[in-house]
Amino acid sequence: MNRRPVALFTFLGLGYAFLYGPILSVIFYSFNENRLVTVWSGFSTKWYGELFRNERMIEAAITSLKIAAMSATGAVVLGTLAGYCLARMPSFWGRTLFAGLVSAPLVMPEVITGLASLLLFVGLEQMIGWPDGRGVDTITIAHITFTLSFVAVIVQARLKDMDQSIEEAAMDLGARPWQVFYLITLPLILPALVSGWLLAFTISLDDLVITSFVSGPGSTTLPMMIFSKVRLGVSPEINALATLIVGIVTTGILISGMLLLRQNREKERSAREAAGG
Amino acid sequence: MHTVKLWASTTALCLGLVGAAFAPAALAQKKVVNVYNWSDYIDPKVLEAFTKETGVKVNYDVYDSQEVLEAKLTAGKSGYDVVGPTAQPFLARQVAAGLYQPLDKSKLKNLGNLDPEILKAMEKADPNNAHAIPWMWGTNGIGYNVGKVKTIAADAPVYSMKMILDPDTVAKFKACGVMVLDAPTDVFPTVLQYLGLPPDSKSLADLDKATDALLKVRPFIRKFHSSEYINGLANGDICVAFGYSGDIIQASTRAAESKRGVTVNYSIPSEGAQLWVDTLAIPKSAPNPDLAHAILDHLMKPSVVAASSDLTGYANGNKASTTLVSDAVRTNPGIYPPAEVRARLFTITPADKEFERARTRAWTRVKTGR
Numbered sequence: 001m002n003r004r005p006v007a008l009f010t011f012l013g014l015g016y017a018f019l020y021g022p023i024l025s026v027i028f029y030s031f032n033e034n035r036l037v038t039v040w041s042g043f044s045t046k047w048y049g050e051l052f053r054n055e056r057m058i059e060a061a062i063t064s065l066k067i068a069a070m071s072a073t074g075a076v077v078l079g080t081l082a083g084y085c086l087a088r089m090p091s092f093w094g095r096t097l098f099a100g101l102v103s104a105p106l107v108m109p110e111v112i113t114g115l116a117s118l119l120l121f122v123g124l125e126q127m128i129g130w131p132d133g134r135g136v137d138t139i140t141i142a143h144i145t146f147t148l149s150f151v152a153v154i155v156q157a158r159l160k161d162m163d164q165s166i167e168e169a170a171m172d173l174g175a176r177p178w179q180v181f182y183l184i185t186l187p188l189i190l191p192a193l194v195s196g197w198l199l200a201f202t203i204s205l206d207d208l209v210i211t212s213f214v215s216g217p218g219s220t221t222l223p224m225m226i227f228s229k230v231r232l233g234v235s236p237e238i239n240a241l242a243t244l245i246v247g248i249v250t251t252g253i254l255i256s257g258m259l260l261l262r263q264n265r266e267k268e269r270s271a272r273e274a275a276g277g
Numbered sequence: 278m279h280t281v282k283l284w285a286s287t288t289a290l291c292l293g294l295v296g297a298a299f300a301p302a303a304l305a306q307k308k309v310v311n312v313y314n315w316s317d318y319i320d321p322k323v324l325e326a327f328t329k330e331t332g333v334k335v336n337y338d339v340y341d342s343q344e345v346l347e348a349k350l351t352a353g354k355s356g357y358d359v360v361g362p363t364a365q366p367f368l369a370r371q372v373a374a375g376l377y378q379p380l381d382k383s384k385l386k387n388l389g390n391l392d393p394e395i396l397k398a399m400e401k402a403d404p405n406n407a408h409a410i411p412w413m414w415g416t417n418g419i420g421y422n423v424g425k426v427k428t429i430a431a432d433a434p435v436y437s438m439k440m441i442l443d444p445d446t447v448a449k450f451k452a453c454g455v456m457v458l459d460a461p462t463d464v465f466p467t468v469l470q471y472l473g474l475p476p477d478s479k480s481l482a483d484l485d486k487a488t489d490a491l492l493k494v495r496p497f498i499r500k501f502h503s504s505e506y507i508n509g510l511a512n513g514d515i516c517v518a519f520g521y522s523g524d525i526i527q528a529s530t531r532a533a534e535s536k537r538g539v540t541v542n543y544s545i546p547s548e549g550a551q552l553w554v555d556t557l558a559i560p561k562s563a564p565n566p567d568l569a570h571a572i573l574d575h576l577m578k579p580s581v582v583a584a585s586s587d588l589t590g591y592a593n594g595n596k597a598s599t600t601l602v603s604d605a606v607r608t609n610p611g612i613y614p615p616a617e618v619r620a621r622l623f624t625i626t627p628a629d630k631e632f633e634r635a636r637t638r639a640w641t642r643v644k645t646g647r
Binding site for chain 1: 504
């Protein structure tokens with residue numbers, strides 16, 4: 001009788017261990033005194049000290065975070081527009097083609113996207129002189145093009161779930177279309193925007209292939225740096241850096257989760273009040 | 278009145294925008310030289326010294342494979358002033374494709390410091406050394422766990438390719454673990470040399486013989502991989518590996534640092550070993566060829582090269598710097614081999630498409646064991 005929950009909890013535990021075990025081991029080993037990444041020889045915070053003295057690594061981390069934030073923001077703006085069109089406009093000329101094009105980057109091999117972006121930038125430079133060389137801006141543009149489809153899919157799904165009669169009611173009450181979008185639609189799909197932003201941020205942060213193609217002088221990102229270190233040896237500084245990034249991301253997700261939870265509670269309360277009163 | 282105000286604010290806005298657009302341009306006036314190489318390959322301190330001396334900022338970007346560098350160069354206008362291709366096969370085919378500009382040797386006062394032997398080895402890739410200077414070099418050889426190999430076979434021929442290619446010898450180490458590089462161009466030449474055939478042979482019959490030799494020992498090899506053996510050796514998970522000298526020396530350093538009783542040694546096969554050279558060259562599209570020459574000249578100063586050799590643990594192609602390299606690196610026969618071993622080092626030349634295809638097919642046969 002009581003056995004079912006035990007089995008369920010075991011599976012839950014195994015599932016979480018599968019997801020978070022590797023991350024926990026990175027955090028654990030970041031306090032390892034040993035230079036060998038997987039051999040424990042004592043507690044130490046020396047790799048954090050080394051990390052902060054390693055200017056090149058810090059610089060690469062900042063470049064990566066900057067690119068990730070910019071491309072996530074760009075992808076949310078464009079992805080929302082695309083998702084909105086796909087969910088709210090039942091038919092327009094070329095809709096199937098548009099839907100296919102928006103989701104194509106999801107299944108396109110990164111090597112092809114990377115090479116195509118590189119050729120585009122080189123071609124543009126020859127024709128109109130822009131972009132003048134490649135760097136942070138070209139990486140950001142390339143990242144936006146492939147992360148926006150993730151955002152579009154999320155936004156589209158959220159809009160499909162949403163009760164369209166709310167928007168219609170607002171229009172009945174005299175709101176203009178843009179007012180409906182800003183006052184009704186946007187707040188309702190906000191959770192999708194937040195998760196889309198975070199997803200785009202993460203994808204951009206750890207992309208290596210496309211970034212390698214479209215990077216230029218002065219734009220070494222963290223993944224490029226880490227993979228390049230393989231040649232002469234990866235040091236546990238990377239564990240320390242990963243721990244810091246996990247810390248930052250966890251804090252961000254916790255805050256956004258708490259905000260969403262509070263919003264949901266308020267919504268439920270007002271719904272109850274409306275039903276009761 | 279109203280319009281005047283509007284006009285004034287619009288002008289101010291426009292001026293602001295123009296100013297904003299020009300500000301980065303003004304900053305960019307500061308001289309910058311863009312270097313593209315492996316991470317940690319050039320000591321950051323020597324680049325800082327260059328900045329202090331000349332006022333030129335050095336942008337040091339890194340790649341994770343030679344292929345990425347090649348993709349950048351072939352796409353055109355990479356924006357880099359100095360890049361670090363490996364002599365074979367990358368520099369060779371990139372020089373042939375006209376991706377580099379000839380060095381202006383009048384601007385390179387320190388050229389005399391370079392090692393003539395290494396320059397000669399590079400000539401196969403870069404005729405007359407017209408486009409590139411050597412940076413670090415090393416060999417392909419045998420890394421082994423000293424303790425374990427001794428317990429298994431006290432008389433193991435650690436200075437010979439028999440460690441990998443003699444079926445009776447390598448069979449003893451099967452249980453302990455044997456790994457080999459996953460790179461046909463870095464394995465076949467050494468096998469040919471072991472068999473007494475010309476290492477640079479382009480004959481299909483020779484290739485077949487080398488393939489057969491590898492197939493005989495295939496059952497005893499745990500894995501073909503080009504970097505896993507570093508940790509494998511350092512942790513004591515494997516006993517013997519055929520790999521790049523730099524990687525095995527790195528494994529040896531790590532094993533020593535972790536103080537777990539693992540000692541890793543590198544030996545250059547007595548039959549003769551393949552030499553590799555990492556070079557420095559200036560792409561044709563370099564935005565600042567003058568500065569590129571200046572930094573190349575800086576990177577040929579003995580003290581500068583010696584500092585980078587100490588950092589990487591690799592031998593360098595700068596003869597004048599040898600005495601300045603730390604004892605640990607300089608006296609290691611795996612890094613700076615004695616003259617009689619150096620005499621047996623060899624390099625290879627690029628193959629034509631047909632042979633390359635045959636070699637790739639042969640390599641697939643070796644890896645799959647069929």
